[in-house]
Amino acid sequence: MTQVHAPDLVERLIGTGPIAAGGAGLVGELCRLAAAYPVTPLERVDVEVAGRRRAVWLKLEGNSPWGSIKGRTAIGLLASVAEVYQPGSRLVESSSGNLGVALAALARACGAQLTVVVDERLPAALRHRMTGLGADLVGADQAPGVSDLQRRLDTIQRLLRAHPDWIWLDQYDNPANPRTHQLWTAPELLTQLPDFQAAFVGVSTGGTLAGMAACLHRAAPATRIVGVDVEGSTAFGGTAGRRILTGIGASRVSTHLLTTTLDAVCLVNSWTAIGCCRAFAEATGYVLGGSSGAVLAACLQEMAADEELVEAVCLCPDLGLTYRDTIYNDQWIERERGFLDRVVPSPQFGPSRNGVTLATWRTW
Ligand SMILES: Cc1ncc(COP(=O)(O)O)c(C=O)c1O
Structure with missing residues (x-):
C-alpha cells in the first residue's frame, strides 16, 4: 500500500524548500510522525437498501494513533x-475533543507546551486523554447566549492578549487544515479505491470536506462529494439549534467551504445518527x-x-469507545430523549444473508 511520503507532505504543508527526513527539531519530528502514521483501513460492508444490494466502504479514521x-x-x-515555532513554545487551540487529544500527543513528542480551550460538552474520555498527555485545559469563559464555539474562540483571544508569544493553530481559518486532507487523506483513499461514485464526509470546521473535495474534483471528477451535517448546526448556514453530538457540526459558517463546490449536502437529525450507530454496532x-x-x-x-448509487465511501472520523458514556449508554439516551420534540426515522440493520446486511428504517 502506498504510504504518504512524509518529508514531501510536511514540506508542502510548510510551503518552503525541500526538507530532509530525519532532521532534528519540530520538522524532523513531524516527518517521523507522519511516516509512522498508518494507512487507515477501508472496509466494505454490503447492504441491501430498498431491495437493492449496495456497497458501503467505511474509511475508519479512528484506527489511528490518537483515535480520530x-x-x-x-x-x-x-x-x-514550524517557521515561528521555537523549542518550548506554547501552542493554543480550541477543540471539542479529538483535535486536542492529537495535539497533546504531538506536543509531547515535539517538546512543545499546549493549552486546549474546551467547553462543557467535552466527553470525559477525551478530557482524561488530553490531561494524561500533559495538555493544560482551560474551560471556555461563560457568556450567556453565546455559542460554545464562540466562547472558546473568545477565550483564545483573551489568552493571546495576555500571552502574545503563544502560537494559535486556528483550525477554523488555517488553510493547512484543508490542505492536509487534500494532500494526504484523499490521495490515500484513492490508492485504496481508485474508483467510487460518491464520498460522504462530515463537517465541523469543514477542513476535511474542503480538502477531500479539492483532491477528488481533480483526480476523480465523476465522484460525487456529499457534505454531511447535523440539524442545528450552521456550518452550511441555516438556523442554529440544540446539538447533542460532539465532533460534527458548528455554530458558524465554515470558512474552508466558502469556495468549495459540493454535489449535495445532507442534514441529519442527531437521533437518526445515534440510532444508526447503535443498530449498526x-x-x-x-x-x-x-x-x-x-x-x-x-x-x-x-x-x-x-x-x-451502488457504491460509496463513508469517511468515518472516529470510533465509538469515546462515546460509551453517551450514545452507547442507555441512561444517557433516556435522559437526553427527554428533550426530543419529535419522533425521527433511523436506520435498522439485519438480518444478514450471504454477507449482505439488510438496512431498513424505523421511527424512534
Ligand atoms: C469526530 C469528528 N472528527 C472530525 C470531523 C471533521 O471535522 P472538520 O470538518 O473539522 O474537518 C468530524 C466531522 O464530522 C467529526 O465528527
Missing part, C-alpha cells in the same frame, strides 16, 4: 507554524462514533432514493 482523523489535521496545523460489530453514524445514515438515505 484529527491526527492528520494536527500534523498539518503544526507543520504550518449490534448488527455488524462496527462501533462507530456519532458523526460516522450521521454519515452512514446520509449514505443509506441517498442509496434508497437514488437507484443509480
Whole structure:
C-alpha cells in the first residue's frame, strides 16, 4: 500500500524548500510522525437498501494513533507554524475533543507546551486523554447566549492578549487544515479505491470536506462529494439549534467551504445518527462514533432514493469507545430523549444473508 511520503507532505504543508527526513527539531519530528502514521483501513460492508444490494466502504479514521482523523489535521496545523515555532513554545487551540487529544500527543513528542480551550460538552474520555498527555485545559469563559464555539474562540483571544508569544493553530481559518486532507487523506483513499461514485464526509470546521473535495474534483471528477451535517448546526448556514453530538457540526459558517463546490449536502437529525450507530454496532460489530453514524445514515438515505448509487465511501472520523458514556449508554439516551420534540426515522440493520446486511428504517 502506498504510504504518504512524509518529508514531501510536511514540506508542502510548510510551503518552503525541500526538507530532509530525519532532521532534528519540530520538522524532523513531524516527518517521523507522519511516516509512522498508518494507512487507515477501508472496509466494505454490503447492504441491501430498498431491495437493492449496495456497497458501503467505511474509511475508519479512528484506527489511528490518537483515535480520530484529527491526527492528520494536527500534523498539518503544526507543520504550518514550524517557521515561528521555537523549542518550548506554547501552542493554543480550541477543540471539542479529538483535535486536542492529537495535539497533546504531538506536543509531547515535539517538546512543545499546549493549552486546549474546551467547553462543557467535552466527553470525559477525551478530557482524561488530553490531561494524561500533559495538555493544560482551560474551560471556555461563560457568556450567556453565546455559542460554545464562540466562547472558546473568545477565550483564545483573551489568552493571546495576555500571552502574545503563544502560537494559535486556528483550525477554523488555517488553510493547512484543508490542505492536509487534500494532500494526504484523499490521495490515500484513492490508492485504496481508485474508483467510487460518491464520498460522504462530515463537517465541523469543514477542513476535511474542503480538502477531500479539492483532491477528488481533480483526480476523480465523476465522484460525487456529499457534505454531511447535523440539524442545528450552521456550518452550511441555516438556523442554529440544540446539538447533542460532539465532533460534527458548528455554530458558524465554515470558512474552508466558502469556495468549495459540493454535489449535495445532507442534514441529519442527531437521533437518526445515534440510532444508526447503535443498530449498526449490534448488527455488524462496527462501533462507530456519532458523526460516522450521521454519515452512514446520509449514505443509506441517498442509496434508497437514488437507484443509480451502488457504491460509496463513508469517511468515518472516529470510533465509538469515546462515546460509551453517551450514545452507547442507555441512561444517557433516556435522559437526553427527554428533550426530543419529535419522533425521527433511523436506520435498522439485519438480518444478514450471504454477507449482505439488510438496512431498513424505523421511527424512534
Ligand atoms: C469526530 C469528528 N472528527 C472530525 C470531523 C471533521 O471535522 P472538520 O470538518 O473539522 O474537518 C468530524 C466531522 O464530522 C467529526 O465528527
